[in-house]
Amino acid sequence: MNELVLTLGWLGIYAPMALGAAASAVGCAIAGQASIGAMTETEGGYGRFVGVSAFPSTMVIYGIVIMFTLNRDVTPENAGGLFGIGILSGIALMYCGIWQGRACAAAINATKEKPEIFGLSLAPAAIIEGFGVFAFVFALVISAGIS
């Protein structure tokens, strides 16, 4: 039984990093495809498209920081806490990254037609980033209570 609990603890430590990496990979791929498509249709502004398509890469950074914060000796007493915080923050980061990628793809597609809305079109992606930051910050705050 103890082995299972310890395994869950280690899973919780690494989950934010793994799920954050998956989120960034999928999100950047979605937005990146949109930027490639837009480049074939427009005459300029390619740098902006590439820049926007890299937005979801922040999720893996948050995941790495959470992983280092949770990283400690895993004991039967703290394994449950590590598992809960790690898995749930990882899932939150994963959803934020994937949907941020979709929001960035929509922004790129819209900006291609109307370059003047570039800033405004990024608002949904920025708001999703905010939710990712919430998951990140409060994972750090809560993890301070784990022995």
Next chain:
Amino acid sequence: MSDRDAYIALISSLPGSERLFIAKQPPLSRLRLERRLTALTPEDARVLKVLEHALNWSDYDMDVTDSQAIQRCKDALRDIPQPTLREVFTERMDLRTAVAALRLRHQGGSPPSGSFGLGRWSRHITANWSDPTFKLDGPMPWMKEARQLLDAKDPLGLERLLLSVSHKQLKRHAARHYFDFEAVAIYVLIWNIFDRWAQSNAQDAAKRFEHLAQQAMAGAAEIDFDGATA
């Protein structure tokens, strides 16, 4: 339901469908569109071909009978698995059935027995044959205007009204699809409307006629009416 992110790059590489109607020059030729559509999977390309084949009038023979056309549409409907595209197809069939009924009655045709055409209103139309709009004002508010244009013998105006109605229907469906196959198919159908719209542009047609007439007149100046050209 298609993969929602299946065609992100393809959709992003197409000019916005609104731009098709406001640009002075066509922003996307059929050749370029076809080249972009090579990104479709074989199955999606097949479904799109079935959809276009059943909806494009140019794909029908001039002497096609009603039953052959209806059968082709029924076959097409069986081959389209996406609910949204089936809905798009059914709406277009409803529109065509209603307009065909208007035209038939305008020509003095007798009310058909049983059902007429294809779609949800085929029996409703025959049951309400004597009503000016077949009592379809609710689901098809454009029927009254279509009947007026038909009575006024304005086929170009009627064509434009129908294209406008079809465009609105497609835009309504497009609002729920961004980067999936349905979005691609709806874009292609809107492009087809744009193409028909451009062909029915009276001003352009007049300019083209004038250009052709001038060409013909220029050629006529070189003709020796005794039979030999200069």
